[in-house]
Amino acid sequence: MYNKSDIVAATEGDQESEPPGSETTGTVTSQTKTQANQSPPNNFSNWNDWRWQIKNRIRTVEQMAKFLPSLPDHQALKTVMARYPLAITPYYASLIQRPDTSDPIFSMCVPQVAELYNPPCLSADPLEEQEDMPVPGLVHRYPDRALLMVTTACASYCRHCTRKRVAGKRETSISPSRLEQVADYLTAHPEVSDVILSGGDPLTMSTGALEAVISRIRSIESVGVIRIGTRVPVVLPMRITDDLINMLRKYHPIWLNMHFNHPVELTKSAAEACAKLADAGIPLGNQTVLLRGVNDDPKIIEQLCRGLVRLRVRPYYLYQCDLVSGIEHFRTPLTKGIEIMEYLRGRISGIAIPNFVVDTPHGGGKIPLLPNYIISMSPTHTVLRNYEGLVVNYPEPGNLPRHNVQSGANQRQVTNGGVWELACGLASVIQPADSDHGQRRQKITEKRRVSAKTDDAFLFDL
Ligand SMILES: *Cc1c(COP(=O)(O)O)cnc(C)c1O
Ligand code: SF4
Numbered sequence: 001m002y003n004k005s006d007i008v009a010a011t012e013g014d015q016e017s018e019p020p021g022s023e024t025t026g027t028v029t030s031q032t033k034t035q036a037n038q039s040p041p042n043n044f045s046n047w048n049d050w051r052w053q054i055k056n057r058i059r060t061v062e063q064m065a066k067f068l069p070s071l072p073d074h075q076a077l078k079t080v081m082a083r084y085p086l087a088i089t090p091y092y093a094s095l096i097q098r099p100d101t102s103d104p105i106f107s108m109c110v111p112q113v114a115e116l117y118n119p120p121c122l123s124a125d126p127l128e129e130q131e132d133m134p135v136p137g138l139v140h141r142y143p144d145r146a147l148l149m150v151t152t153a154c155a156s157y158c159r160h161c162t163r164k165r166v167a168g169k170r171e172t173s174i175s176p177s178r179l180e181q182v183a184d185y186l187t188a189h190p191e192v193s194d195v196i197l198s199g200g201d202p203l204t205m206s207t208g209a210l211e212a213v214i215s216r217i218r219s220i221e222s223v224g225v226i227r228i229g230t231r232v233p234v235v236l237p238m239r240i241t242d243d244l245i246n247m248l249r250k251y252h253p254i255w256l257n258m259h260f261n262h263p264v265e266l267t268k269s270a271a272e273a274c275a276k277l278a279d280a281g282i283p284l285g286n287q288t289v290l291l292r293g294v295n296d297d298p299k300i301i302e303q304l305c306r307g308l309v310r311l312r313v314r315p316y317y318l319y320q321c322d323l324v325s326g327i328e329h330f331r332t333p334l335t336k337g338i339e340i341m342e343y344l345r346g347r348i349s350g351i352a353i354p355n356f357v358v359d360t361p362h363g364g365g366k367i368p369l370l371p372n373y374i375i376s377m378s379p380t381h382t383v384l385r386n387y388e389g390l391v392v393n394y395p396e397p398g399n400l401p402r403h404n405v406q407s408g409a410n411q412r413q414v415t416n417g418g419v420w421e422l423a424c425g426l427a428s429v430i431q432p433a434d435s436d437h438g439q440r441r442q443k444i445t446e447k448r449r450v451s452a453k454t455d456d457a458f459l460f461d462l
Pocket of ligand 2: 153154155156157158162163164167199200201230231
């Protein structure tokens with residue numbers, strides 16, 4: 001039932017129901033929709049009905065080939081899909097702009113033969129979640145929080161999914177008896193104060209079924225925060241209905257973490273979904289996975305993070321790809337994440353900077369990685385550098401300088417002793433020659449000099 005012009009025409013229909021020119025929230029892309037002009041006029045009155053979107057997902061190679069006729073090797077793709085299921089909502093498919101892996105949306109949702117390639121360092125469950133489940137579906141790894149898989153279904157299946165072993169294998173949700181087992185465990189373990197509803201995607205459940213889970217978890221006194229991990233605002237934003245919002249707000253504190261990976265995903269519809277959630281008092285976070293050929297570029301991540309903050313979404317984690325079977329082609333070296341963190345810090349607001357984390361094999365949990373900001377250390381001083389290459393020392397408390405030197409503003413810059421002079425307190429700063437920061441300061445100093453001459457006191461001299 002799909003062909004490419006249907007999908008694209010559907011996208012046009014989506015836009016018609018919204019203010020023109022508002023497909024994205026201002027951050028995105030010079031790419032054009034090459035097929036847009038071929039679209040026949042159509043009536044897409046169901047487009048904003050999330051159940052219609054779920055019912056009309058692309059689920060077979062044949063359906064996919066109708067709107068992506070250039071797809072190669074259908075037989076091999078069938079082998080991939082027998083292992084890792086396919087589903088793409090018409091909405092998410094409509095964000096595809098080029099029918100190949102140069103397109104980030106295509107890469108994230110269209111199966112690739114590369115998923116069959118498995119070097120020995122990869123496995124189905126590298127985080128060993130299965131080993132940390134006191135009750136099936138409940139991962140209790142950290143002392144005070146636990147993650148509950150409430151469903152195996154997602155609206156669209158991400159090719160880079162870290163739970164490829166589970167997601168979509170059988171679309172099913174937690175049974176009432178399993179929920180009782182989970183509730184019993186949580187009641188017996190009051191140290192768990194934060195329960196993360198995950199899956200699969202919890203927001204693919206009916207509002208009633210989800211409420212049954214949330215209200216039961218909420219009834220456990222020791223549970224403080226309930227978190228929901230979801231990609232629905234990205235792949236099925238029309239699911240964020242008033243009904244859903246009104247249900248969720250009854251069970252505060254509810255926090256919600258989403259999974260935007262690329263600025264192209266920040267559409268008008270996604271922005272509306274985020275606005276509804278934020279207006280309901282739900283703090284919003286985002287967890288991005290670093291994916292080769294999709295978003296492994298500091299400027300794309302910058303654009304994404306700036307866009308998220310405008311939607312009142314806090315970039316929370318930037319994940320290194322897990323060592324999961326079937327996603328080798330998405331893996332980047334750890335150095336790429338470090339490079340991105342190096343680029344972001346100082347350049348954009350701290351509220352827009354996520355933590356780059358590696359979820360370690362053998363269930364070690366998340367470990368944050370950063371570029372090195374500590375240049376050197378001594379018992380009296382730590383030498384630090386900023387994003388521009390300014391090198392300064394931080395005097396440790398209660399320590400007298402080892403050398404008979406002046407302190408504070410009177411300290412001189414390093415002459416020839418290099419970083420050691422900072423580490424032992426002989427000097428306090430090494431400035432890069434031509435940084436923007438240095439030049440801005442020079443202008444201000446000059447201004448102050450002039451204003452002092454004319455007796456026109458500079459504001460901060462008052
Ligand atoms: C990521 C994760 C959490 C939550 O960790 P935070 O750092 O608190 O967001 C909890 N349990 C498991 C098993 C996880 O993988
Ligand atoms: S929505 Fe989440 S659980 Fe579902 S396929 Fe994507 S990454 Fe996996």
